[in-house]
Amino acid sequence: MYKNIVLLFLFFLISCECPPQIDTSKEIIPNEYSYCIFFNINSDYKVFSVNSNKIEIVNSVNFANTSNENYYKFPDNYANLLLFNNNTPIFNTLIYTQKFHYYTFFFYKFEGHSSYLFVEDAFPDSLQNSYIRFLNFNSNQSVNFEITSSLPQPIDVFVNMNDYTKLIPMLEGNIDVSIINPESQNLIAKYDNINLKQNSITNIVYMGDSTNYNVYIFKSNK
Amino acid sequence: MNREDLLFDYFENGLDPYEEDILFQQLNIDESLRKQFHQQMKIRLLAREDTMHIKAPFEATQNIFNTIGISQKVLQTQKFRRNFLTFIQSKQARIFPALILIALLIALPTFYLVENYAVNKFHSSNANIETNANSLSKNKQNYPIVSSSEDNANSPENNASHSTLNQSNSFLAQTANTAILLNSLEDKLNSIYSKKLNKINSDYTNKLQQLQNLLANNQNNLATNLDNPNNDLLNSLNNTSRVIQFTTNLPFNQRNNNILMNNKQNNYFNYQKPIEMDLSSLISDLLPKSYLFELNLIGINSNYTYPNVVLNNSFPIQYTYNITAYYAINENHKLGVSYGKEQFPQQFNRNIDGKNYQQIQNPYLNYYGVDYKYIPTEIFSQSYVLPYINLLGGATSVGPLAKLQLGGEISIFKRLALTAGIENSLLFYNVDNIIYSTNKVNFVYGINLKF
Numbered sequence: 001m002y003k004n005i006v007l008l009f010l011f012f013l014i015s016c017e018c019p020p021q022i023d024t025s026k027e028i029i030p031n032e033y034s035y036c037i038f039f040n041i042n043s044d045y046k047v048f049s050v051n052s053n054k055i056e057i058v059n060s061v062n063f064a065n066t067s068n069e070n071y072y073k074f075p076d077n078y079a080n081l082l083l084f085n086n087n088t089p090i091f092n093t094l095i096y097t098q099k100f101h102y103y104t105f106f107f108y109k110f111e112g113h114s115s116y117l118f119v120e121d122a123f124p125d126s127l128q129n130s131y132i133r134f135l136n137f138n139s140n141q142s143v144n145f146e147i148t149s150s151l152p153q154p155i156d157v158f159v160n161m162n163d164y165t166k167l168i169p170m171l172e173g174n175i176d177v178s179i180i181n182p183e184s185q186n187l188i189a190k191y192d193n194i195n196l197k198q199n200s201i202t203n204i205v206y207m208g209d210s211t212n213y214n215v216y217i218f219k220s221n222k
Numbered sequence: 223m224n225r226e227d228l229l230f231d232y233f234e235n236g237l238d239p240y241e242e243d244i245l246f247q248q249l250n251i252d253e254s255l256r257k258q259f260h261q262q263m264k265i266r267l268l269a270r271e272d273t274m275h276i277k278a279p280f281e282a283t284q285n286i287f288n289t290i291g292i293s294q295k296v297l298q299t300q301k302f303r304r305n306f307l308t309f310i311q312s313k314q315a316r317i318f319p320a321l322i323l324i325a326l327l328i329a330l331p332t333f334y335l336v337e338n339y340a341v342n343k344f345h346s347s348n349a350n351i352e353t354n355a356n357s358l359s360k361n362k363q364n365y366p367i368v369s370s371s372e373d374n375a376n377s378p379e380n381n382a383s384h385s386t387l388n389q390s391n392s393f394l395a396q397t398a399n400t401a402i403l404l405n406s407l408e409d410k411l412n413s414i415y416s417k418k419l420n421k422i423n424s425d426y427t428n429k430l431q432q433l434q435n436l437l438a439n440n441q442n443n444l445a446t447n448l449d450n451p452n453n454d455l456l457n458s459l460n461n462t463s464r465v466i467q468f469t470t471n472l473p474f475n476q477r478n479n480n481i482l483m484n485n486k487q488n489n490y491f492n493y494q495k496p497i498e499m500d501l502s503s504l505i506s507d508l509l510p511k512s513y514l515f516e517l518n519l520i521g522i523n524s525n526y527t528y529p530n531v532v533l534n535n536s537f538p539i540q541y542t543y544n545i546t547a548y549y550a551i552n553e554n555h556k557l558g559v560s561y562g563k564e565q566f567p568q569q570f571n572r573n574i575d576g577k578n579y580q581q582i583q584n585p586y587l588n589y590y591g592v593d594y595k596y597i598p599t600e601i602f603s604q605s606y607v608l609p610y611i612n613l614l615g616g617a618t619s620v621g622p623l624a625k626l627q628l629g630g631e632i633s634i635f636k637r638l639a640l641t642a643g644i645e646n647s648l649l650f651y652n653v654d655n656i657i658y659s660t661n662k663v664n665f666v667y668g669i670n671l672k673f
Contacts, residue, residue, distance in 0.1 A: 017619035019568055019651050019658075024585035025533050031571070031578040053575040075577050 028055045034097035035071035037220045040064070041108040041137070041205060045090060048107070051082045061107075069200070069221045071102060083107065091116065102222060108207065110162055111139045121201055121220070123167050130196035131167040132175075133203045134159050140210040141181065143188065148176040158182060159206075172198050179206055179215065189215055197221070225255055233262055260403050268411060288603070513672040516548035516556060518641065520668035522564055528661045531567035531582045540565075540586050544666070546593050546612075554600075558593035560614055566660045570653040587649075589623050591616015597631075607632050608639075621651035631670055639670040 038050050040061045050058040050072075057072050076099040083091040095118055097103055102121040107114065123131055134145045136159040147155040150173060157165055174195055179188040194217065196202055203218040228245045231237055237245060249256050522542040542565060548558035567584045597610045607630040614625035629643015642665075649660040 019570065019583075019620050019653050020572060020581060022583065022585045022620070024583050026581060026583035027533055028572070028579045028581045031580055053577055055574060055579060075579075079577075 029073050030055075030075040032076050032099055033073040034076045034099060035102045035222075036074040036097070036105055037068075037071045037103070038105045039107070039203070039216075039218050041106060041207060041216055042114055043109060044114065045083075045085045045107075048083045048085045048090060050105075051084060052079045064216055066216065066218055069219050071220065071222070074103075076100075081105075090114070104201070104203065104220060106135070106137075106203075106205070108137050108205075110137055115162075117164065119164070121167065121222075123169070123201075125199060125222070127169065128198055129169040130172050130198055131201045132170050132196065133165055133167050133201060135164040135203060135205045136161060137205060137207045138209065138213060140208070141183075143206055144180040144182045145204065145206075146178040146180055148178070149173065167201060170196050172196055177204060188213065191215065191217070225252070226258075229255070229259060229262060233266060257403055261407060264404065264407050264411070288600075513637065514550055515673055516550060516558070517671045517673070518544070518546040518548065518558075518668060519671075520544040520546070520562075520641065520666045522562070522645075523665045523667075524565065524662055525665055526663040527567050529567055529569035529582070531569060531584045533582065533584060542586075544668075548593065548595060550672075554597055556593075556595040556597075558595065560589075560591045560593050560616060562589050563587070564589065564647070564662075564664075566618070566649050566662070568651065568658065568660055570651075570656070570658045572654065587618040587620065589616050589618040591623065591625075610641075610643075612645075618649060618651075621649060623650075624648045627666060629666065637672040639672075640668075641670050642667045 036057070038058055038061045040048060040063045043063060046063045047060050049056060049060055052075050055075075057074055061068075074097060076097050078094060078096050081091075081093050081095050082089055091107065091114060093116065104117075104119055104121055106117040106119075108117070109115070117135070121131075123129070132147070134157055136143055138161060140161070142158065142160045145157040145159060147157070147170075149155075150171065155168075157168070159165060174193045176190065176192045177194055178190045180186065181188055191204075194202065194204075197219075200219055200221045203216075203220070205216040205218065207214045207216065225245075225248050228237065228241060228248070232242070232245055249259055520543060522544060524542070540563065542563055544560060544562035544564075546558045546560040548556040550556050563586060565584055566587050567582070569580065569582045572579045572581055591614045593612060593614050595610055595612045597608055599608065602608055609628070609630045612625070612627040612629070614623070614627070616623045616625075625645055625647040627643050627645035629641055629645075631639040631641050633639045645664045645666050647660075647662045647664065649662075651658055651660075
């Protein structure tokens with residue numbers, strides 16, 4: 001009898017499942033990390049997941065999804081960044097991040113190839129400004145971004161093909177943005193009442209080619 | 223040694239043959255001694271009969287055994303079992319079937335004879351009580367008077383036999399005198415006994431009247447408090463149930479106390495019947511009196527967890543519960559087996575490709591284990607809430623689990639109870655050779671079924 005009880009408790013002590021492998025919702029956070037946000041503007045992939053060193057950082061990044069505005073914790077220092085689409089690796093690179101710094105990752109299509117832009121979102125928190133960044137991933141032309149705000153004069157920002165601007169500090173509030181062809185001065189597109197929040201970044205991405213264009217507005221909050 | 227001493231010793235200690243001869247000679251000669259002898263004999267017989275019927279009240283016996291911490295039921299069962307085993311092993315057991323057969327053959331006709339006699343006797347004594355004791359003695363004068371007493375000397379119908387017997391002074395005359403004495407004694411004893419019976423009768427009637435008044439008051443209180451129930455209503459209900467319990471526990475046997483029954487006591491039984499017909503009594507009558515097994519169904523609600531895990535992506539919510547089947551060793555101690563499902567938040571470190579990560583998760587884990595339950599029934603025997611302590615030692619798929627539960631059982635029926643309590647659970651698990659633990663404080667609630 002006592003022998004059976006001892007055997008029973010020994011059986012209890014032998015675990016048959018390893019906690020990290022349990023099929024449940026889980027979050028794996030690096031002990032030392034930076035902050036990254038990921039945007040998918042590659043029309044070839046409707047969704048991808050972001051992994052680093054076999055750890056899933058983001059489960060799904062949808063194409064042109066503008067709803068997510070939060071940064072994810074990403075292993076600092078040199079780390080592998082791997083994108084998966086339906087468990088198939090579609091992109092792999094090595095990136096360097098600094099501990100507690102903020103970064104934005106754009107995955108886009110340029111001249112028929114998948115490309116990425118990994119930039120640091122460096123701005124001082126103490127200024128209490130909002131920031132705007134213009135990106136031109138159009139393979140055909142450069143553009144002018146004209147910002148109309150409460151200021152007396154509009155601001156013109158010229159952006160080359162496959163290029164982007166630094167973070168431009170702006171006052172909190174609504175702005176209008178016009179995209180203009182710098183050569184013909186024709187208005188390509190206009191977006192009114194874009195709200196700028198304090199300590200947030202607004203990314204305005206112009207994409208397309210000679211026949212088509214698209215504009216995406218992504219926001220990220222620190 | 224004088225005559226009284228001889229008589230006393232004869233009944234108490236017995237006499238040697240010589241002293242016995244002296245006593246019988248004196249009895250033969252002296253009528254007063256003979257009368258005294260018969261009185262003594264009758265008194266002793268009646269005393270023995272009376273004491274044979276006296277039993278200690280059930281509540282008193284039970285209280286005594288409860289006070290000294292012994293279960294009367296257990297003692298009786300053990301004693302019966304021991305005697306039974308001893309008897310089975312003895313030589314007497316071999317002839318036991320034959321003895322039973324003979325006893326049955328003798329007992330059956332004897333029973334019918336005694337029953338007929340008892341019924342006749344009961345009717346006659348009942349009639350006597352209804353008139354009174356004095357009328358009994360007058361009726362007894364119809365018996366033939368064979369003594370030499372002056373009271374009966376003028377009886378014309380007995381003159382012949384009187385004179386004959388008085389002259390003969392034979393053994394028959396003595397026997398006849400003894401019969402007269404016995405009859406007169408019986409009359410007196412009947413009158414005393416009937417007085418006693420009337421007194422007992424009146425005592426029971428008074429008690430019954432008090433109980434009925436108490437119940438009527440409580441029913442009135444219930445009726446008045448129905449619209450706005452409060453603590454008084456609860457107390458009223460409690461008192462009523464106690465009254466009902468008391469009345470049902472009265473050591474009252476209708477067959478043995480038929481002589482005590484008058485109209486009022488018949489009302490008492492009529493009044494008691496509807497109480498016995500309530501649902502809980504019916505269910506308790508249907509169920510066996512003792513139980514060996516117990517089933518606990520419990521829902522678990524986590525109030526405090528360490529680590530406290532909040533996940534951005536939530537998993538589908540599932541029920542958390544525990545099912546335990548107990549075997550009752552006795553009233554206090556129970557052993558059981560458990561199965562349950564519960565959420566155990568986990569937080570642990572991992573090293574992957576030289577980088578350190580912290581993993582947090584909140585999985586639903588199945589667990590099973592062995593339970594021990596202790597209920598201090600000695601302390602809380604009169605309480606409606608029975609507190610309990612439950613210890614569980616078990617396992618999940620990731621590691622061992624221990625639980626301590628403190629709670630209470632509130633009986634709905636005798637075998638069905640509601641349970642509620644607080645439990646503290648501790649889960650241990652191993653990741654990369656480091657032992658982690660999850661500590662939870664849960665509120666538990668459910669039902670308990672005994673069968």
